Amino acid sequence: MDEIPARNGEAAPQKGTVTQRAIDQIKALIGEGRLEPGERLPTERDLAARLGISRSSMREAIRALTVMGVLEARHGSGIYVTQLEAGDLLETFGVVADLSRGPRLAELLEVRRILESTATALAAARITPAQLAQVEKHLTAMNTTDDPEEILAHDLAFHREITAAAGNDSMAAILEGLSSRTFRARVWRAYQEEGAFTRTRREHAAIHRALVAHDPEAARAAAAAHVGEVEQWLRGQAASPPSDEHQA
Amino acid sequence: MDEIPARNGEAAPQKGTVTQRAIDQIKALIGEGRLEPGERLPTERDLAARLGISRSSMREAIRALTVMGVLEARHGSGIYVTQLEAGDLLETFGVVADLSRGPRLAELLEVRRILESTATALAAARITPAQLAQVEKHLTAMNTTDDPEEILAHDLAFHREITAAAGNDSMAAILEGLSSRTFRARVWRAYQEEGAFTRTRREHAAIHRALVAHDPEAARAAAAAHVGEVEQWLRGQAASPPSDEHQA
DNA sequence: GCCGCATATTTATCAGACCACTTCCAGGTA
DNA sequence: TACCTGGAAGTGGTCTGATAAATATGCGGC
Secondary structure, three states: OOOOOOOOOOOOOOOOOHHHHHHHHHHHHHHOOOOOOOOEOOOHHHHHHHHOOOHHHHHHHHHHHHHOOOEEEEOOOEEEEOOOOHHHHOOHHHHHHHHOOOHHHHHHHHHHHHHHHHHHHHHHHHOOHHHHHHHHHHHHHHHOOOOHHHHHHHHHHHHHHHHHHOOOHHHHHHHHHHOOHHHHHHHHHHHHHHOOHHHHHHHHHHHHHHHHOOOHHHHHHHHHHHHHHHHHHHHHHHHOOOOOOOOO | OOOOOOOOOOOOOOOOOHHHHHHHHHHHHHHOOOOOOOOEOOOHHHHHHHHOOOHHHHHHHHHHHHHOOOEEEEOOOEEEEOOOOHHHHOOHHHHHHHHOOHHHHHHHHHHHHHHHHHHHHHHHHHOOHHHHHHHHHHHHHHHOOOOHHHHHHHHHHHHHHHHHHOOOHHHHHHHHHHHHHHHHHHHHHHHHOOOHHHHHHHHHHHHHHHHHOOOHHHHHHHHHHHHHHHHHHHHHHHHOOOOOOOOO
16 A cells, blocks of 8 residues: 555645544545555554544544445454455445335335346356255255244345356345345244245245246246235235334 | 443453444344434443443444444434435445446446336336426436536436436435446546447437336336446456556 | 523544554574 | 474554533523
8 A cells, every 4th residue: 555645734624524534535545446455454553643633533434444344353463455345345235124114124125126036037047057956955945844043044045046146246245135134034024924935935936947947037027026925015014003013 | 212221240241342242232222113213312421331331432333333324423412313214324335336346346237227227117107297307307408518527417317316206215225326436437438438428318318208108118128228338338348458547 | 582692411532541362483392 | 494382562442531612501681
């Protein structure tokens, strides 16, 4: 990394909080390519001194960029720029899903339906035998157990394998966030009580069949129908009053 | 908000950093509905005392949740839970787009193509005369000026109006984030490639025509082609070496 | 009833200290 | 020579206390 111009004295621009400015400056350094993925930053103390702010403020800036998945702090070692991979950066997407309620849940599910149907279609065209084997593994595992936790885990893995086969890591990361564990668990809990279990199994089978046949359009339709089922159910739930702490 | 159990003495769980724990706990409070949107939190000092950590650590946690769009700190007033609207929470999506390079940029553009084509199709079915008038306003404004900055602004607004008309705020927020960097790339393209302006104009006209006709499928095709143009150009750029600081 | 000002509250920032963990190298050992 | 071991230096993690800046509140005066 090049040297950061140490702001010796001179009139301060003074817009926004100093922490926000620090966040923007570090972000800019990465955006301009002056900080490469994996590269180590100067120490907190150095950075604070160079930007003319206290270490506390600099730490807040670093923490902010850390939760965004841009930086990674290793205790005793230093602060590093992450590989800036889709998974790191879009991790906060899961937080959004977790905190969303009511109508927004339905909106996010609609986004998921659109993306997942396309991803499944792409997967149908590109999936390799090895990947298909993985998909089948989770499919059978899902159908041979009664433990809800295990079913949920294999359900997630089933869709994850498929989206991974689509070849778009960013899309996979977004879908991962939209299918976060708590998100699904919330929806699932009540949903499967209505005997939708066998229907889900049938839908999964349809998706699998389309993948085996390498039929993108069939895959798209099957995936859209699968997510659409939950979506419609959720929209219906939103109208009726909630039963527990996770209201609609 | 209810009282937070003050952890008097007792063995500390001690997993992860105290700041991360604080972040999770506040997030959980909101997730469980014990903190409502718009509600004011206790003071930094109170929160720190209740969770048994220092004010510095608590401030880092608050800052992290602030940049995520979950909390909002007002100097001299207090800390409040945001309305948790899609725009607030998905703002970081723009950061992702800004920091993405090379192949990932193409991936994100593919996501945008999928979502925007669907959003435009939805808009074609639902758009109101008033909304359509707004779209037309930006369309004509875009075609009657030569200032690149102004063109860019109206171009953004053009698409924003359309995605808003689709009726899915979450999708609109995601597309908003996926657009900033993208549009800059297109401006760059306009600088280099001759005839890109007229082609863009023709594509916009096609989208507008589909909206007026309330023809979802035509709208979908036009939007997909529009974004696809940029997408293809970008994939081509990725192959050849970059020329300036905004490399592919 | 309404306005203006002093005061209290609260966030923003700074400074300095100590602890926990990692890294690295000098010195000893086999 | 090769290995390992121990400690010192470096660095992030946390805490404490203090000051500045912005906001909220309540009181007195009109």
